[in-house]
Amino acid sequence: MTKAMKYREFFLSNGFYLLCIIVIVIFSCLNRSFFTIENFFSILLASAFLCATTAGVTPVIISGNMDLSVGSTALLCAGVMYQSFHLGMPDSVTLLLGILAGAVVGLINGILVAKLKFNSMVLTLGLQIGYRGLGLMLIGGTQVKLPEAFSVFGKKTIPGGLNVMVVICLLVMLVLHVILKRTKFGTYCYAIGCSETASERVGIPIAKVKIAAFIISGVCAALAGFVVISRLGIAHSYIGKKMEFDAIEAAVIGGISLNGGRGNLLPGALLGVFLIYVINNGLSIIGASEYVYPFAQGIIVFVAMYLDALKNFRNK
């Protein structure tokens, strides 16, 4: 009895990790080239931009809001970088302008949510259309080729063969994890997400924290946009499509609560990102029909969430 309960306990608290392992084992059995270093790197590379976006929206989610504009922000920033390149700016300025654009978008979202008390979900859902429109105007076509120089960024690797972009994105995640867990700002994010009334009572600068969270989200989205275009060498109108949903999905299956106040970036959200890309990568390696993708992804997300729900329910 107690032994059975212990197993149950173990299964419940580690269900998500078990799920990840099971998925990996299944794909490894189906195709030998899945479980290789090269493939692991390629999964990392493919998921790098999502690591950045997920890390970025996490402070927003934890402080009880939602940012559905990250995908469009990524496109908008890609547009800004594309234009700046065309105007012949140096690389560093281009990058800086892109990041700045992200920060501005975050600032706008943040002010509207924190000062004017917009509902963040609907606000960003609405503005996202606008940002995408702007981005498309800047790119000015469905697909444009970027200068050679741009994609050089995307091909650099560190010793060992790992792509620089991957390293940067993982670092972003690590840094944000530390910020959330160990700094005043981080603690405030959790506090506001738990209860705004209580936060107001104890004198937390709610508006400032919220705005900062949105700026982080915008900057990370810009970084994601940069990663995408420099890897592809082209800017196209599909950049960032569904990126916001993927990011939130990754965060949630990694255990971050959409009600705010709960969850961790590491290892939760990181594994969430991986899981999504492991599935995509695995399916493409075993040559599954493209119609299978949404089903596989949908089902895995369901299972991950169900495990999480079981765990929370037991804890309550």
Place this chain on the structure above:
Amino acid sequence: MSNITKEFPGVKALDNVCLYAEEGRVLGLIGINGAGKSTLMNVLGGVYKPDGGTIELDGKEMIFHSPSDAYNAGIAFIHQEPQYFLSLTVAENIFISDLYMKNKVFTDKKKMMEEAEKYLSIIASNIRPDQLLENVAIGQRQVIEIVRALTAGANVIIFDEPTSSLGRQEKENLFKTINKLKAEGKIIIYISHYLDEIMEICDDYIVLRDGKLVNQGLISETDKSGLSNMIIGQKLEHLKKKSIDTRDRETVLTVEDIHYGNLLHGVGFELKKGEVLGIWGLMGSGRTEMIRAMLGLDRVPGGKAYINENGNKLPIKKNELLRKVGYITEGRHFDGLFLSKPVWKNVTSANLDAYTSKIFHMLNIKKEYEDTKKYIDLLQIKVPNAGVKMATLSGGNQQKAVFAKWICKGADIFILDEPTRGVDVGAKLGIHKIIRELASQGKSVILITSEADEMVDLADRVLILRGGKIISEQTGADINQKNLMMIALQGVSAS
């Protein structure tokens, strides 16, 4: 504070109230439910802006636009309905407005734990600083808010019914602390419906009624019955207790083998027809958890319940039992009320079947409204009309509304967890009468309360929880303050 006036739609909550509090003294603020006590303190605490009047602190006029303004001016406010950060640790909850920092960037968690430990041990030693707040029992959470106010080093400390969920030991510790603060020359304002406490801790008193200041003076010049006269404007007769031996009566509900984490290890009991069964125990002894587990409200394994129908003992599923009983919960805001719905929708919410037509399941809204008015009169709930939103009622009146909701449902078994929390002396007597009446009509009542008086006045039989087990059953004359305390604390009876 002078000439403070505050009006809400339909009520003048404060009418030209002047309040003067001195350093190094404790001012008791008393009055019936809805008198305006919390509103007055909310004005001082920056939650409400007054319609008129001024606030002066140390001779300087202050205008607070938000609670944080007041906080920064050195006013700490322990609210009647505290709010917490559920997913943060106890230590973070305590120091949230002044986090300890290792350096410019990082917080110092270790130091916070140590400091929190120190402060917690002043009031209640069984809360660990590294616990997540959601794992602290609802009844104990108020301690955290008190400790937070202590650490903040404020000059003015407002206690709005701080002891309504404190145990005896915690209460004593709190009073010691208040006396220390007093000696340090702080200004303390203390709201409570327990006149014993007011007599014990306060130096001055102020009585509010209908938003007006009706009386004030020195505590040393009055006594308990004097205070209660001033509060309700008439003499209180005391409810005489008639103890009934219910042990041989018919059993209506049997509960067996309830477990709850490390808190309860296989408890069970029988509830008899027409009795008030008291469940007594210290804070955190698992009284509430026993009930929640019995009703299947928390996913905890184990536990069986049987209900007696026509002499047959039938097993009953937990969620069916939940639908059969009337359950006044411990936290009225958490799971007692729908705060943004009007009073009448709250009162009928547990009894919708009675207002539903056979065909199409249409609701008889008019009848709902009329019935609610009846209960408002019965319980003397102070509201402009039955259509105002629940959130606008004063704390005690909200509690009465929870009570009304379950009277409206009219179950055979009532479970009352702290039914009179925050209710004024007069209304409390009224509720006590209703509880006794329910029992004499043959309904069975399970009563959980931290107040020994209430237990002694009402219970026919008392079960005492200690160390996760029911260790003793007391009846008749054995139900007295001293005995209950002794058994709960030491596990042995006084005699």
Place this chain on the structure above:
Amino acid sequence: MSSETIRSSGGLLLSLREDNNKRINAMVGVVAVIVLIILALTVPNFFRMQNIVNVLESVSSVGFYSLGLTIVLVSGGIDLSVPGVIMAAACLGGSYMVHGGNWFVAFLMMLGLGILFGLINGLAVAKGKMIPFIVTLSTLVLSRGIAEYLSAAQTIYGLPDEFLALDTKIGIVPIGVIVFIAVAILLMVLLTRTRLGRTFFLVGENIETARVSGIKTDMVLFLSYLISGFLAGIGAVFLTARLGSATATMVGDTVTNNTIASCIIGGASLRGGQGNIVGSVLGLIFITIVDNCFNLLGIGYYVGMVFKGLIVALVIYIDVLRSKG
């Protein structure tokens, strides 16, 4: 916002919302009418009968989403899956009919698929205790996948005349619009007058209290998604009949935005426990007209997007005002 709206003991951000809502709803109404008058005077062809019928038709075909969403929002959830479900149902019925299937069987299949997705969403949220946002997002992806698979990314056309007859007009009003109005009235009564309706509100406001009060919360949540799924099925039928074809892209990306925004203009709140059918429908009519005017004015696609984003943002400011009180 003034802290007076925070009833300290209330703890939640509450104010005298009911009173304020009336005032603000009236304000919204006035502003909407003014905007409409301006548009009517400046936009050519606005008042042509054909244009008005167009507006009504597009309201009714995606309007079923807005009706279902109102109920889900009231009970404290959200349903993002409906656009996908509509397309999946349309492609299912469409491809069945194109391969010689009976139109009525196809009709039932479409409703059935809607109900099936409502069932999945409902079970996952109510029984599985999963988060509505992610559940319905996943079923959105799933149902889109089904639509793509069934249509093989092609347009399905050549539907039987019996089915297309669902788009006939009675007078100048298409059947779809009439059904929409009937369903809206039914749901309005359900929400305001019946026991089930009341429980939607109570569960949406505070599920813990509802549970202790003996309300079968799981059932209530489940039913809200079921209704939403069923309405998605009906929506699929009339949309397919009107367009005369089915594709995996027949419901545009902006529909979700427009619908959520319309419910919120109409008085629903993402915090649950608030909302009403009439408001949602009026909100939808407003948004559709604004959309329609952009088309009539011939504003460029990208610029139109920017404007629409701004308008949605402005419109939800109403929700802000409402909660501010």
